[in-house]
Amino acid sequence: MAQRPLFNRAENCDVLDLPPLSDSIDPEALDTLATENTVEIQFEYLSYTISIENGMVTVSQ
Secondary structure (H helix, E strand, O other), X not given: OOOHHHHHHHHOOOHHHOOOHXXXXXXXXXXXXXXXXXXXXXXXXXXXXXXXXXXXXXXXX
16 A cells, blocks of 8 residues: 655655545555455545555556
8 A cells, every 4th residue: 555655755744744544545445445356446645646456556646
């Protein structure tokens, strides 16, 4: 899963200044869905789109 430290570098701020990822997606639901290999998950965090497919995480802006 994409980690907040990635975003603090991109946003040039302290990681503690970022909103929790759980403001964008339910972490328990994400864990459940991520165990399914045939599911593609996509959600927004800050101004980024995070996609998870076949275990690969892609972050785009």
